[in-house]
Amino acid sequence: MASDTKKNLLDSAERAARQRGYDGFSYADLAADVGIRKASIHHHFASKADLAVALMRRYYTDLEAACAEIDSNHPTGAARLNALIARYHEALDGGQSLCLCVSFSTGTDNLSAATIAEMTRFRTMMLGWITRAFLQGQKDGTIRGVVDPTAEARAALPLLEGAQLAARVAQDPQKFEAALGLLTARCAP
Amino acid sequence: MASDTKKNLLDSAERAARQRGYDGFSYADLAADVGIRKASIHHHFASKADLAVALMRRYYTDLEAACAEIDSNHPTGAARLNALIARYHEALDGGQSLCLCVSFSTGTDNLSAATIAEMTRFRTMMLGWITRAFLQGQKDGTIRGVVDPTAEARAALPLLEGAQLAARVAQDPQKFEAALGLLTARCAP
DNA sequence: GTCTATACCAAGATAGAC
DNA sequence: GTCTATCTTGGTATAGAC
Numbered sequence: 001m002a003s004d005t006k007k008n009l010l011d012s013a014e015r016a017a018r019q020r021g022y023d024g025f026s027y028a029d030l031a032a033d034v035g036i037r038k039a040s041i042h043h044h045f046a047s048k049a050d051l052a053v054a055l056m057r058r059y060y061t062d063l064e065a066a067c068a069e070i071d072s073n074h075p076t077g078a079a080r081l082n083a084l085i086a087r088y089h090e091a092l093d094g095g096q097s098l099c100l101c102v103s104f105s106t107g108t109d110n111l112s113a114a115t116i117a118e119m120t121r122f123r124t125m126m127l128g129w130i131t132r133a134f135l136q137g138q139k140d141g142t143i144r145g146v147v148d149p150t151a152e153a154r155a156a157l158p159l160l161e162g163a164q165l166a167a168r169v170a171q172d173p174q175k176f177e178a179a180l181g182l183l184t185a186r187c188a189p
Numbered sequence: 190m191a192s193d194t195k196k197n198l199l200d201s202a203e204r205a206a207r208q209r210g211y212d213g214f215s216y217a218d219l220a221a222d223v224g225i226r227k228a229s230i231h232h233h234f235a236s237k238a239d240l241a242v243a244l245m246r247r248y249y250t251d252l253e254a255a256c257a258e259i260d261s262n263h264p265t266g267a268a269r270l271n272a273l274i275a276r277y278h279e280a281l282d283g284g285q286s287l288c289l290c291v292s293f294s295t296g297t298d299n300l301s302a303a304t305i306a307e308m309t310r311f312r313t314m315m316l317g318w319i320t321r322a323f324l325q326g327q328k329d330g331t332i333r334g335v336v337d338p339t340a341e342a343r344a345a346l347p348l349l350e351g352a353q354l355a356a357r358v359a360q361d362p363q364k365f366e367a368a369l370g371l372l373t374a375r376c377a378p
Numbered sequence: 379g380t381c382t383a384t385a386c387c388a389a390g391a392t393a394g395a396c
Numbered sequence: 397g398t399c400t401a402t403c404t405t406g407g408t409a410t411a412g413a414c
Contacts, residue, residue, distance in 0.1 A: 105358050106354075123359075155370065158355045159344065159348045162350040163351070169308050169312065179343055181344065
């Protein structure tokens with residue numbers, strides 16, 4: 001595998017970015033966390049922009065794998081959607097953390113074009129998966145009232161992200177649950 | 190009224206904050222924009238934290254007034270909700286700008302406790318208004334399928350905010366429209 | 379691959395003259 | 397109320413030794 005240090009840096013950076021945003025962490029923070037000097041980080045990631053791209057790419061892969069695992073563990077559309085909602089809920093970490101893509105979304109001006117491209121790619125992938133979950137839920141009847149799976153997905157992803165944001169501001173995961181209540185009710189047995 | 194300079198500073202700061210986030214603008218930026226030296230800004234706002242609180246307070250007042258105006262111009266629940274959605278849509282400014290509260294939401298660690306308190310107050314106010322709009326829409330039958338106005342509002346505010354975020358990342362206001370499509374369809378005549 | 383040392387810049391903030 | 401000048405801190409990044 002890639003060096004442990006590199007993985008540790010990515011782990012530390014992802015944690016920091018999801019808690020404090022792109023502008024909210026520095027090479028000094030990472031250095032202290034990982035246990036090397038900040039100059040050494042440049043050996044692994046020449047610039048912070050490169051690090052951001054690497055973070056988004058790994059995040060993409062991770063969530064793609066998570067969605068695939070959900071598919072193989074849950075046959076119905078409702079169960080799949082509920083599993084994704086649960087994952088976004090866990091990602092909150094008690095109201096202190098966000099999806100990496102959400103966390104990056106505000107400070108777009110400081111992000112490189114390459115990073116924004118990765119964020120777009122990520123949202124496209126998630127949108128596709130959510131659409132298929134609604135389609136499945138419409139077919140198997142486990143999600144009530146689905147007329148247009150595409151329209152549902154286009155609302156569900158922003159809702160998940162906005163709900164995370166609301167929970168983050170309030171430092172209260174219940175805000176997330178409250179925001180998703182209407183949707184989960186439609187997925188209940 | 191308060192001095193023109195102070196108002197100009199608030200205007201410039203709000204524009205900058207909504208486009209680039211709290212960490213994305215500096216006293217140097219404001220100084221250049223308004224046409225004074227950055228040291229002079231401290232006369233009006235002793236610290237950036239004070240400026241952030243003043244921004245949120247004014248934003249609260251502005252949106253409270255906007256909601257009151259919507260109420261007086263639109264009698265039905267559906268028309269009121271559509272008017273609010275339209276306002277959040279305009280606030281996007283072509284995909285470059287966000288609601289101030291959304292823009293502040295990511296970098297919470299750099300925000301003062303007073304600023305976060307203002308954000309919470311803002312969201313509470315908006316939630317109340319949206320709840321009343323759904324209640325009205327349920328009574329007058331202009332919003333279809335409303336069973337629980339409170340639950341609707343708790344989903345609608347994060348949806349509006351998440352939709353703005355999605356449009357911001359894509360630099361495309363159509364993402365906002367797509368996210369709100371399901372809701373506006375329920376408000377159509 | 380990691381280190382020390384340093385360059386360079388931008389940030390928020392303060393002092394004191396006008 | 398605005399200015400110049402300065403302080404302090406902390407950011408990203410580089411050079412070159414080990």
